[in-house]
Amino acid sequence: MGIRVAVVGASGYAGGELLRLIAGHPHLELAVATGFAQAGAKIGSVHPHVRSFRDVVLAKTEAAAVGDADLVFLALPHGESAAIAAQLPETTKIVDLGADFRLQDPAAWSKYYPGAHAGTWTYGLPELPGQRGRIASATRVASTGCYAVTVVLALAPLIAAGVADPDDVVVVAASGTSGAGRSAKQHLLASEVMGSLSPYKVGAHQHVPEIKQASGARTLSMTPVLAPMPRGILATVTAKPLTDADPRAVLQEAYSGEPFVQVLPEGQWPHTASTFGSNAAHLQATTDVDSGRIVVVSAIDNLGKGAAAQAVQNANLMLGLPETAGLAVDGIAP
Numbered sequence: 001m002g003i004r005v006a007v008v009g010a011s012g013y014a015g016g017e018l019l020r021l022i023a024g025h026p027h028l029e030l031a032v033a034t035g036f037a038q039a040g041a042k043i044g045s046v047h048p049h050v051r052s053f054r055d056v057v058l059a060k061t062e063a064a065a066v067g068d069a070d071l072v073f074l075a076l077p078h079g080e081s082a083a084i085a086a087q088l089p090e091t092t093k094i095v096d097l098g099a100d101f102r103l104q105d106p107a108a109w110s111k112y113y114p115g116a117h118a119g120t121w122t123y124g125l126p127e128l129p130g131q132r133g134r135i136a137s138a139t140r141v142a143s144t145g146c147y148a149v150t151v152v153l154a155l156a157p158l159i160a161a162g163v164a165d166p167d168d169v170v171v172v173a174a175s176g177t178s179g180a181g182r183s184a185k186q187h188l189l190a191s192e193v194m195g196s197l198s199p200y201k202v203g204a205h206q207h208v209p210e211i212k213q214a215s216g217a218r219t220l221s222m223t224p225v226l227a228p229m230p231r232g233i234l235a236t237v238t239a240k241p242l243t244d245a246d247p248r249a250v251l252q253e254a255y256s257g258e259p260f261v262q263v264l265p266e267g268q269w270p271h272t273a274s275t276f277g278s279n280a281a282h283l284q285a286t287t288d289v290d291s292g293r294i295v296v297v298s299a300i301d302n303l304g305k306g307a308a309a310q311a312v313q314n315a316n317l318m319l320g321l322p323e324t325a326g327l328a329v330d331g332i333a334p
């Protein structure tokens with residue numbers, strides 16, 4: 001028998017990807033899946049691509065539904081995780097995919113999110129120095145934001161090495177539409193998105209404080225762009241150099257033993273499609289010949305390394321399983 005896990009918020013995009021990963025995981029078993037408006041529906045009607053659980057009925061999202069699951073994935077809208085988490089036994093392991101417990105600074109929370117700051121859990125990015133061990137011994141882990149993981153992987157080693165100026169970082173990052181969740185929104189209609197790129201939350205994105213907290217950046221401008229594709233994030237991160245070190249060599253050294261983070265061969269630049277369906281992050285770096293700025297391009301699948309696969313990676317560590325269990329390093333292309 002496998003380790004019993006619950007997916008709370010299973011009817012959403014991140015929840016659906018969690019179900020797909022659990023179905024193929026060698027050690028995990030689905031104990032229960034819940035929905036909110038879609039409670040009572042069969043998984044087969046909500047996520048037709050997840051055949052393995054097609055006859056499982058979504059329970060109502062409430063703490064009681066979780067029962068005796070060993071680990072709970074929370075894939076709920078921001079602000080909804082704390083109430084459920086507070087009702088679960090302290091021994092129940094939880095991985096939260098939402099933002100509720102990511103930030104250390106309550107003032108940073110209040111600047112970008114409604115409601116009171118719920119608290120701070122262990123930050124779920126194993127590739128940060130020392131973080132893998134902290135996650136392995138934690139019972140509560142806050143998985144990273146999708147833009148945050150894309151940018152932090154590109155930036156943190158360069159700031160830690162004193163190579164990039166933490167006070168001069170500029171990010172432009174494009175995301176597929178699934179990053180905005182599944183609920184109907186006018187700006188996500190096919191007629192608004194198809195054949196068009198559009199910036200949004202310009203000058204005020206909620207992941208900026210998370211990126212600063214996790215990467216060591218102090219001043220950062222980020223412009224998100226909605227891209228006409230279902231999945232994927234491609235971030236271009238530029239920073240003022242503080243030394244003449246080769247940024248690519250710094251990233252290569254930082255990630256040489258990492259199973260999921262790959263600095264691509266010289267001359268190859270990341271494509272979002274190469275990461276689809278996987279927990280991979282692809283990076284490439286150079287120095288801009290005109291401005292002298294460091295340029296790093298980083299690509300992930302927002303539902304993979306940006307959400308569900310990252311959450312499973314954290315769960316694997318918390319459960320003492322092989323970190324890579326049930327996760328793909330190879331994407332789907334074209």
Ligand SMILES: NC(=O)C1=CN([C@@H]2O[C@H](COP(=O)(O)OP(=O)(O)OC[C@H]3O[C@@H](n4cnc5c(N)ncnc54)[C@H](OP(=O)(O)O)[C@@H]3O)[C@@H](O)[C@H]2O)C=CC1
Pocket residue numbers: 008009010011012013014015034035036037038039061074075076077078080097098099144145146178179180181182183302303306307
């Ligand atoms: N999409 C992404 O790329 C990423 C998402 N995340 C985070 O994961 C979480 C889920 O995101 P995503 O799957 O995209 O969102 P969706 O909008 O696709 O799904 C939201 C889920 O929450 C349920 N829900 C909606 N309203 C409530 C409510 N008031 N109380 C309880 N449950 C509710 C929905 O149930 P129902 O449909 O049955 O009403 C659904 O299961 C969010 O915190 C998001 O920020 C993190 C990283 C990336």
Ligand SMILES: CC(=O)N[C@@H](CCC(=O)OP(=O)(O)O)C(=O)O
Pocket residue numbers: 097098099144145146147175176177178179180201224226
């Ligand atoms: C395209 C799009 O709208 N993306 C969302 C990503 C939000 C999200 O999912 O936030 P977390 O990763 O913090 O949970 C946005 O930019 O707000």
